[in-house]
Amino acid sequence: MANHFATLPAKSFKDVDPHVTTKQMRFLKRVRYLKGEPDIIDIDYLDPKVVPPIPESAAKDSLYAYLEGQVGLTIAYATKEITVETATEEDRRYLKLPQAAVVVVVRSCSSLVDTTKFQYTESRHRADRFKFHDFARRMRP
Numbered sequence: 001m002a003n004h005f006a007t008l009p010a011k012s013f014k015d016v017d018p019h020v021t022t023k024q025m026r027f028l029k030r031v032r033y034l035k036g037e038p039d040i041i042d043i044d045y046l047d048p049k050v051v052p053p054i055p056e057s058a059a060k061d062s063l064y065a066y067l068e069g070q071v072g073l074t075i076a077y078a079t080k081e082i083t084v085e086t087a088t089e090e091d092r093r094y095l096k097l098p099q100a101a102v103v104v105v106v107r108s109c110s111s112l113v114d115t116t117k118f119q120y121t122e123s124r125h126r127a128d129r130f131k132f133h134d135f136a137r138r139m140r141p
Helices: 055-062 061-071 089-095
Strands: 004-007 026-034 037-046 075-085 102-110 117-126
Touching: 026 055, 037 089, 055 061, 061 075, 089 117
Parallel strands: none
Antiparallel strands: 004 026, 026 037, 037 117, 075 102, 102 117
């Protein structure tokens, strides 16, 4: 799936990028496993003007290690939104969830050091295993 194209569902990402527009993007969908169990569905939309075709090995291993180490991109930051939503049929099938399950959905827009937006991601997490860790530093004027 790494080198297929799909239309970016701009409406889904308006909260992380108010200027997002519908466009054709490189599409990557992966199921991530934790201790041998399906844990996260990662759905990535990558700007083909910035991101070249992705080798299957990079899609299975570390996408960012490939983009930074092989492609030479300098990834700087991401804007994220975290919500809880009713699991879809696809969520239930891939994550082995019961009918009435919910998932934690993390939508993000990632940018390079020059502020170029190159990736929109929707990560669908099993709610029973989701953990959120944060470090916040207060900036003084």
